[in-house]
Amino acid sequence: MEGVEILDVSGDIGLRVTAATKEELFVKAACALFSLITDFEAIEPLESREIALSADSSDDLMVAWLNELIYNFDAFGFLCTDVTINKLSPKHIKATVKGETFDEEKHKRGFLIKAATYHNLKLVCEPSFSSLEIILDI
Amino acid sequence: MTEKLIRKDENTIEVPIGYKAGMRVPGLIYLNAQLEKFLEPQAVAQVANVSTLPGIVGYSLAMPDIHTGYGFPIGGVAAFDLNEGIISPGGVGYDINCGVRLLRSNLTKQEVLPHIKDLVAAIYANVPSGVGSKGKIKLTPDEQKNVVLKGALWALEQGMGSDSDLEKTESEGMMTGVDETSISEKAYERGRNQMGTLGSGNHFIEIQYVSEIFNEKAAQAFGLFEGQVTVMIHTGSRGLGHQVCTDFLPIMERASKKYGIELYDRELACAPFHSQEAERYFSAMKGAANYAWANRQSIMHLVSESFIAALRGSPSSIGLSLVYDVAHNIAKEETHRVGKRDVRLIVHRKGATRAFPAGHPELPDIYRAVGQPVLIPGDMGRASFILIGTQDAMAETYGSTCHGAGRLLSRHGAIKAAKGRQIWKELLDAGVTVTSAGRGTLAEEMPEAYKNINNVISVVDSARISQKVAMLKPIGVVKG
Numbered sequence: 001m002e003g004v005e006i007l008d009v010s011g012d013i014g015l016r017v018t019a020a021t022k023e024e025l026f027v028k029a030a031c032a033l034f035s036l037i038t039d040f041e042a043i044e045p046l047e048s049r050e051i052a053l054s055a056d057s058s059d060d061l062m063v064a065w066l067n068e069l070i071y072n073f074d075a076f077g078f079l080c081t082d083v084t085i086n087k088l089s090p091k092h093i094k095a096t097v098k099g100e101t102f103d104e105e106k107h108k109r110g111f112l113i114k115a116a117t118y119h120n121l122k123l124v125c126e127p128s129f130s131s132l133e134i135i136l137d138i
Numbered sequence: 139m140t141e142k143l144i145r146k147d148e149n150t151i152e153v154p155i156g157y158k159a160g161m162r163v164p165g166l167i168y169l170n171a172q173l174e175k176f177l178e179p180q181a182v183a184q185v186a187n188v189s190t191l192p193g194i195v196g197y198s199l200a201m202p203d204i205h206t207g208y209g210f211p212i213g214g215v216a217a218f219d220l221n222e223g224i225i226s227p228g229g230v231g232y233d234i235n236c237g238v239r240l241l242r243s244n245l246t247k248q249e250v251l252p253h254i255k256d257l258v259a260a261i262y263a264n265v266p267s268g269v270g271s272k273g274k275i276k277l278t279p280d281e282q283k284n285v286v287l288k289g290a291l292w293a294l295e296q297g298m299g300s301d302s303d304l305e306k307t308e309s310e311g312m313m314t315g316v317d318e319t320s321i322s323e324k325a326y327e328r329g330r331n332q333m334g335t336l337g338s339g340n341h342f343i344e345i346q347y348v349s350e351i352f353n354e355k356a357a358q359a360f361g362l363f364e365g366q367v368t369v370m371i372h373t374g375s376r377g378l379g380h381q382v383c384t385d386f387l388p389i390m391e392r393a394s395k396k397y398g399i400e401l402y403d404r405e406l407a408c409a410p411f412h413s414q415e416a417e418r419y420f421s422a423m424k425g426a427a428n429y430a431w432a433n434r435q436s437i438m439h440l441v442s443e444s445f446i447a448a449l450r451g452s453p454s455s456i457g458l459s460l461v462y463d464v465a466h467n468i469a470k471e472e473t474h475r476v477g478k479r480d481v482r483l484i485v486h487r488k489g490a491t492r493a494f495p496a497g498h499p500e501l502p503d504i505y506r507a508v509g510q511p512v513l514i515p516g517d518m519g520r521a522s523f524i525l526i527g528t529q530d531a532m533a534e535t536y537g538s539t540c541h542g543a544g545r546l547l548s549r550h551g552a553i554k555a556a557k558g559r560q561i562w563k564e565l566l567d568a569g570v571t572v573t574s575a576g577r578g579t580l581a582e583e584m585p586e587a588y589k590n591i592n593n594v595i596s597v598v599d600s601a602r603i604s605q606k607v608a609m610l611k612p613i614g615v616v617k618g
Contacts (some may be wrong), residue, residue: 006550007550008548008550008551009206009548010178010205010206010545010547010548011205011206011207011212011545011548011549012549013548013549013550037269038269038270055388056388056391056392060388064388067384070384071324071327071328071381071384073270074328074377074380074381075324075327075328075330075377076327077270077272102269102270104270104271107270108577109268109269109270109338109575109576109577110269110576110578111269111338111339111549111576111578112268112269112337112338112339112576112618114232114233114339114377114380115232115380115383115384117208117232117405118208118387118404118405119208119209119403119405121404135208137208137232137380138338138339138549
């Protein structure tokens with residue numbers, strides 16, 4: 001996936017994501033997450049869910065965003081392939097996510113991700129460049 | 139930074155006060171020269187960071203399987219005064235009450251080997267594992283409340299196990315004082331379909347045999363003999379526990395600010411033990427711990443059924459019964475000797491195992507004369523160990539010891555190293571039949587991704603914070 005790099009960390013796995021805008025960074029981070037969980041290309045946008053979250057800071061919002069997607073997958077098997085950001089401010093996000101329910105016949109099994117962590121978290125949001133480094137607990 | 143560490147003896151290294159700013163007590167890492175080569179500077183920094191937390195008593199400790207974690211290092215042990223101290227989700231981890239359960243059987247390796255393929259296949263079919271798997275046991279909201287309140291007892295009430303299983307489980311498989319409303323709806327939703335499931339990552343079910351006995355008296359008390367088939371189950375509280383940790387990290391971070399606790403790492407977010415935030419977290423953590431005990435109890439039942447089906451034997455001829463069940467990611471209120479006084483402390487064990495000695499009042503009658511069984515899984519190609527708790531552990535480590543081999547390669551590094559190789563075939567050639575749900579899991583978890591368990595065990599045994607009883611070697615493995 002363009003603009004996504006896997007970071008080597010002992011025991012777990014990290015992601016480095018770069019994007020032109022903050023909105024794109026949130027979209028790419030979500031896609032990168034699901035590319036670790038399964039074969040991303042095989043996910044079809046068959047159903048949609050609305051996500052609205054608030055957090056204390058931009059860093060927290062990114063962690064909360066990925067954890068919300070992890071929760072949606074772990075509780076309901078929801079695999080996300082398409083994200084539309086409807087509203088994004090430093091402490092709030094509203095998004096429509098499209099995807100489908102995990103089917104072991106169709107979807108490859110990748111990493112079981114327990115959580116997105118604050119460990120060595122680096123979020124940079126400049127006017128023309130955004131980047132993220134985040135460690136996921138496996 | 140590592141030049142400032144002080145080697146105290148062949149098994150311990152001190153992280154002196156001043157190694158990092160804000161340290162209240164020194165750090166102490168159990169490590170011999172051989173394992174010191176693998177010591178990560180960031181893990182040492184984490185030992186130092188833990189020592190900055192209010193109310194820490196004695197040392198910020200780490201076991202020889204230390205590696206970098208979130209907030210606390212993996213292998214970290216720290217005890218805090220109940221009045222002056224804190225509780226921190228970072229000292230427990232995301233997988234609350236990840237732990238190990240050991241079953242023994244009446245069967246020998248020779249009797250099981252001809253059926254090993256069927257047995258591994260039966261366990262794999264009976265115990266859902268891997269990404270996206272759902273358990274066969276569906277929990278209604280009311281049942282879930284019973285799970286978090288009753289732990290292993292809930293599974294017994296469903297007909298999964300016998301009464302004597304409880305005394306052979308740490309905390310009798312149930313921590314009391316759970317307010318079920320402290321666990322979020324999201325956590326309950328994640329836990330609803332995951333009872334009786336293994337998960338993925340380093341979790342496994344392993345069919346093993348007793349390859350060597352080091353302590354005949356203890357082995358006898360635990361019902362073990364050479365050549366005997368045993369089963370080891372390694373899993374935890376699944377999505378329910380992960381969500382509890384995720385939910386409470388921001389709550390605890392706000393609490394840290396509110397109570398003026400300076401944090402050197404966000405994942406050390408914590409709250410004073412008697413604060414409302416800490417009480418809510420501790421309650422939710424205990425509920426998640428109970429879910430984990432119910433999960434391992436349920437899996438034991440599913441494993442028993444698999445043995446009966448694959449070996450076409452009767453329950454009494456197979457004779458699967460519980461040896462013990464330990465938690466290795468948990469915080470517990472315990473009594474320990476500090477100076478000349480017995481005091482109540484909140485002991486965090488994150489990737490560390492309780493190791494109480496003979497005579498300890500919390501041990502069941504059957505094991506009180508020898509000490510608590512300590513269960514240490516190794517990698518799937520080498521060996522696992524049973525040890526016993528000791529008085530030295532009570533005196534030095536708040537009754538704690540190591541929890542495993544500790545990783546050597548990153549997951550990504552292991553996948554790279556395994557490229558072009560057939561790990562399942564290599565293991566089969568070495569006498570271990572393996573099945574895995576995830577395609578990548580075997581590569582991530584291959585034996586060379588881990589340190590040699592023998593080195594870790596030799597440190598805890600030589601430092602006498604637990605003593606070897608028996609070695610177990612794998613013949614069949616189910617991975618998530």
